[in-house]
Amino acid sequence: MKYLLFICALCWNLTGIAVAAPQKTEIIELLEGRHWKLDAEAFKSFGSDTDSVLIEIAGDTASINYLRFRALEALSLFPSEKTAVFLEQTADKSFASLARRGFEALKYGFIKTDPERVKKLAERLLQHRNAQVRISAARAVRSLDAPSFESFINSEKDSWVRKEAQK
Amino acid sequence: MSIKLNLYRAAFILLTASLLLAGACSKKKHTSSTTGSLPVLEIKQTLGEDGYYTGSFVVPSDGISFLLSIFKDSNAKIVFDSLADPDGNDILSSSSTLNLYNDASGGLGSDLIKEGYANILVPQSPSFSAKAGTWTFKAKNNDRIKLTRRSGTLPASATIVVQPYITGTTWVAGDLSSALSIMSSIYSANGITLSINSTITISDSQYAAVSGTFTNTTTSSLVSQGATAAVNLFFIEDYSGSWSGVLGNAAGIPGSMGIANSWNGVLNSLSAHASGTTLDAQLLGETAAHEMGHQLGLFHTTEQGGTVFDIISDTAECTKSSRDNNSNGKMSAEECESYGGDNVMFWTPWSSSSRSAGLKQETLSSYQQQVLKYSPIAQ
Numbered sequence: 050m051k052y053l054l055f056i057c058a059l060c061w062n063l064t065g066i067a068v069a070a071p072q073k074t075e076i077i078e079l080l081e082g083r084h085w086k087l088d089a090e091a092f093k094s095f096g097s098d099t100d101s102v103l104i105e106i107a108g109d110t111a112s113i114n115y116l117r118f119r120a121l122e123a124l125s126l127f128p129s130e131k132t133a134v135f136l137e138q139t140a141d142k143s144f145a146s147l148a149r150r151g152f153e154a155l156k157y158g159f160i161k162t163d164p165e166r167v168k169k170l171a172e173r174l175l176q177h178r179n180a181q182v183r184i185s186a187a188r189a190v191r192s193l194d195a196p197s198f199e200s201f202i203n204s205e206k207d208s209w210v211r212k213e214a215q216k
Numbered sequence: 217m218s219i220k221l222n223l224y225r226a227a228f229i230l231l232t233a234s235l236l237l238a239g240a241c242s243k244k245k246h247t248s249s250t251t252g253s254l255p256v257l258e259i260k261q262t263l264g265e266d267g268y269y270t271g272s273f274v275v276p277s278d279g280i281s282f283l284l285s286i287f288k289d290s291n292a293k294i295v296f297d298s299l300a301d302p303d304g305n306d307i308l309s310s311s312s313t314l315n316l317y318n319d320a321s322g323g324l325g326s327d328l329i330k331e332g333y334a335n336i337l338v339p340q341s342p343s344f345s346a347k348a349g350t351w352t353f354k355a356k357n358n359d360r361i362k363l364t365r366r367s368g369t370l371p372a373s374a375t376i377v378v379q380p381y382i383t384g385t386t387w388v389a390g391d392l393s394s395a396l397s398i399m400s401s402i403y404s405a406n407g408i409t410l411s412i413n414s415t416i417t418i419s420d421s422q423y424a425a426v427s428g429t430f431t432n433t434t435t436s437s438l439v440s441q442g443a444t445a446a447v448n449l450f451f452i453e454d455y456s457g458s459w460s461g462v463l464g465n466a467a468g469i470p471g472s473m474g475i476a477n478s479w480n481g482v483l484n485s486l487s488a489h490a491s492g493t494t495l496d497a498q499l500l501g502e503t504a505a506h507e508m509g510h511q512l513g514l515f516h517t518t519e520q521g522g523t524v525f526d527i528i529s530d531t532a533e534c535t536k537s538s539r540d541n542n543s544n545g546k547m548s549a550e551e552c553e554s555y556g557g558d559n560v561m562f563w564t565p566w567s568s569s570s571r572s573a574g575l576k577q578e579t580l581s582s583y584q585q586q587v588l589k590y591s592p593i594a595q
Contacts, residue, residue, distance in 0.1 A: 078548065082520065082564040083506060085461040091544075113496060113568060115488040117460040145489040146425075146454045152462070181425045181456055209422040213434075 076102045083153035092123050100127035104135050114146065121150040125158035133159060133189040137170055145179035152182065156189050168193040175201050180210050185215035225488030234420055246326060254445055256591060257363045261355075267362075272352040275302075276367050281348040281590045283364040283473050284336045286322055286355055289455060291332035292430045296322045299336055299424055302349025308336070314343050319515070319527050321468050326401035331431050333479045337470050337513045339590055341527045341581050364474040366592040374408050374594035378503030378508070379414040379446035383438070384424035384453025387486050388494060390413035392451055395489075399508070400502025402560060406580040408588050413446065426452055428459035428466045434446045436478035439467065444474055447508055447593060455485050458589060463488050463565075464503045473512075473593040482507035503579050509561050512591050514584055516563040522547040532556030532585045549577070559584075 076099065079091050092099055106112060107120035121139065125134050136158070139151030152174055154165050167189060174186035175197070183205070191198040191214070198214075205211045253345050261269040275282060288294040298306045299322075310325060312315040322326035322336040338346050355361065380396060392415055400410045418438070426435045442448030455462055467479035484507060489500040499582035522536030522545075534552035541551050549557035549566045556562055556580050566575040580588070588594065 077567070078542075078544065078546070079549065081547075081567050083503065083565070084465065085463075087461070096303075099324060111238065113491050113499070115463055115485075117490060150460050169338055172286070174457045180421060181454065184456075187513065207421070213245075 058192050069199075071099050071102055073102050074095055075091070076106065077116065080106070080123070085115075086117055087119075087122050087126075088132060089126055090131070090158065092126050097127065097129075099184055100129055100132050101123060101126065104131070107139065108110075109136070120152050121147070121154045124152040125156075128158040128162060133163070138187075140170055140174060148174070149179070149182045149185050150187060152185055152189075158186075164193055168197075180207060184210055184213045190216075191215075226289065232423055233588050246400050254364050254366070256444075256474045257365065259361045259363055261358075261361060265526075268354050268356055269358065270352065270354050271361060272350050273363050273365075274350050275346050275348050275365070277348045278367045279348055280366045280370065281346050281592045282338055282366065283592050284322065284338075285362045285472060285475065286358045286363070287360050287362070287477075288332050289359045289481075292357075292586035293330045293333065294334050295324050295353075296310065296320075296334070296336060296353055296355045297324070298352075298354040301347050302351065302502060303347065307338070307344065316340060316344075316527075321582055325481065329430070333468070333472065333477070335468065335470065335472070337592075340470075340513045340587060341529070341532055343527075343529070344584050362475060364592045366590075366594075371589045371594065374589040374590070374591070375441075375513075376403070376408060376588070377446040378410050378412045378449060379420055379443040379528050380449045380451060381441070381481075382451045383418045383420075383426075385421075385454055385496065387451075391418055391486075391495060392500075394497035395495065395504060398498055399504045402501065402505045402578045403588075405578060406560075406588075407585050408594070413443075415451075421450070425454040425456040425457050426483070428462055428465045430478045435483075439478050439481045439483075440476055442476065442481040444476050444480070445593075447473075447511055449504055449508065450481050450483050451486055451504075452483055453485075453489040455483070461488075463499075464507040466486045466507045469510045470513035470591075471511040473591070482511050496571075498516060498576065499571060502565060503559065503588050505560050506577075509580075509584075509588075512588055513591070514561045514580075514587060517559045518547055518552060520546055520563050526561070528581060528583045528587070529559070530581045531559060531561075532581075534551065541592070549575075 103120045103124045107117045136151045136155040140148045160167050170188040171189040174182050179185050187201050202211050245462055254509055255403040258273045259273055261271040263269055274404050284296050287312045299308045300306045303363055306312055307315050308317055308323045317323045318325040320336040321330055322334040338344050396412055400412060403410045422434055423438045426438055464484040466482040472479040484504050490497050517531040522534055522540055525533045532555045534547050534555035539555060549562055549564055558577055560577050560580050562577060
């Protein structure tokens with residue numbers, strides 16, 4: 050009986066501690082605003098399942114882009130394997146504005162824990178047709194692989210892109 | 217007979233002269249009202265023994281408004297130390313009964329952007345007026361001070377010239393027409409006529425995506441292309457760098473007026489307002505109207521946290537203490553419905569679901585309208 054009461058008390062406490070999976074509407078509310086900055090604390094307070102909700106929002110092609118852009122930025126706070134795969138796919142297969150943000154989220158989320166992964170994606174994106182994507186990739190490569198960066202600078206045709214990449 | 221002939225000749229000369237004069241006057245009037253520059257003066261300053269520059273300027277008896285701008289070419293922070301009206305009241309002193317100490321970017325107490333440029337707009341609310349007489353200012357370390365001044369009869373209505381620009385290759389000028397029309401309707405419903413010029417396409421690829429920082433070299437180079445007699449709206453394809461989540465931003469509250477420089481316009485991101493490549497014209501029109509409101513001196517009616525409000529006394533305040541229903545510290549337009557959530561200058565748009573349900577932000581209070589009607593750039 051004593052053990053049963055102990056187990057009941059333990060279960061009661063654990064359910065109190067556990068963080069419920071966030072609702073999509075709660076996350077979207079954090080993504081709204083005309084002038085927006087990433088509120089890391091607010092997103093992290095929703096717990097680890099937040100990445101799934103953010104992936105759902107960022108991957109929703111019917112959704113307005115500002116929500117998708119912000120969801121991508123927020124994903125950098127949740128550096129799971131699932132996040133990395135999604136960001137790589139976004140960078141490789143989406144339109145330029147989304148691709149750049151996908152790459153940048155991967156860079157901020159994984160540069161310390163998995164720089165090789167960031168480098169591989171960056172090197173692919175150095176050939177991207179959009180100049181802003183190339184600039185973003187080149188800035189990452191500059192600190193990760195100096196020879197690749199030199200090679201990019203020597204081959205990039207737009208002088209303003211070369212200049213921006215070196216900023 | 218000779219006298220009669222001379223009279224005919226004199227009458228002919230007088231008639232010709234008056235026709236020529238009338239033609240010249242109407243041409244001059246046309247130039248100043250539609251395509252001309254605003255009257256902008258550079259003010260002479262004197263360096264005192266205390267290391268401060270001082271100067272003065274006169275507001276005429278029919279003065280309506282002015283914007284006093286201070287510049288620092290190195291883009292270091294710059295402010296005014298004082299600005300006294302003809303009665304000697306320093307409107308930048310925190311101890312004055314009515315002051316802009318915390319509100320004007322040119323005031324010491326405000327946290328608005330002051331890098332390289334700051335200003336003081338009078339009137340920025342109906343509590344202030346461009347009193348006739350000599351105004352005196354004091355400032356340190358600046359490179360120049362300029363005054364954009366408006367005078368004439370007090371405005372019951374106003375027209376503001378708008379010059380749109382578009383960058384990038386995803387969208388073309390025609391894609392903006394619905395949003396510009398919505399923006400025009402918003403202002404029209406609030407007593408202000410917008411005279412919107414044809415959109416200018418800027419095709420240089422480096423301007424497709426720019427930083428929202430107006431001192432950034434590329435952004436500065438883009439915005440400096442803006443017209444001097446218009447509010448310049450730059451519809452950029454995208455923001456670059458860390459500005460990725462922003463819908464739009466103005467160069468200041470207010471930004472510059474009448475002078476070609478880095479702060480003479482607002483940025484609106486097209487990609488942020490699209491689903492795929494389809495632009496949300498209503499939201500883009502509202503954002504353009506909102507950013508233009510900032511550029512002309514209007515603050516957010518209620519800021520995000522529900523504890524900071526604008527300086528206009530007739531706008532609704534949506535307080536955190538009474539309206540933050542979900543206690544998340546952010547005042548949504550929905551929580552502020554009937555408390556300013558529908559104001560053009562509310563800090564955030566309606567949520568996606570509310571917008572889908574048809575909710576719009578299209579109202580300006582009477583005093584907000586007055587600030588716009590008195591603007592140095594309005595006619």
